[in-house]
Amino acid sequence: MKKDICVIDDDEIYQKIIRKLITRAGVFEKAFFYMNAVDALEDLKNPETSLPSVILLDINMPAMDGWQFIELLQDSYPSLFSKCDIYIVTSSIAYSDKEKMEDLPGLAGFLSKPINVDKLVEIGEAVK
Structure with a gap:
């Protein structure tokens, strides 16, 4: 089964770190990176683009937050x-973020930054 991962996060430093960690984890064939949810949504809504196996989504971003991204996607x-x-x-510890997640029972999980290689391997091995 093809395993692709998409990272949507506006933090440049985090993007550099997660790229290296995804490579080290070695469980994903392809990785796609977006600095904002608007560009990611535009690409993922394109009928020629298939959904990745996994999306790691930051919720606090300018222009469109993660919650809006999920709703529009x-x-x-x-399905x-x-x-x-x-x-x-x-990196937020706001309780309201965890409450919003409960309103979307289909989400795979809530992860606090920083993510490590072991967690990425676990996520990759659990792909549907």
Whole structure:
């Protein structure tokens, strides 16, 4: 089974770190990186683009936050959560973020930054 991962996060330093960690984990064939949810949504809604196996999604981003991204992506893919494992990845410790996650039971999980190689391997091995 093909395993692709998509990282959507506006933090340049995190992007550099997660690229290296994904490579070290060695469980994903392809990785796609977006600095904002608007560009990611545009690409993922393209009928010629297939959904990745996993999305690591920051929730606190300018222009469009992670929650808005999920809502708009679900409009294009009503069975989104059965096709793609979406993990909320954040440095936020706000309880309200965890409450919002409970409203979306299809989410694969809530991860606190920083993520490590072992966690990426675990995520890759758990792909639907």
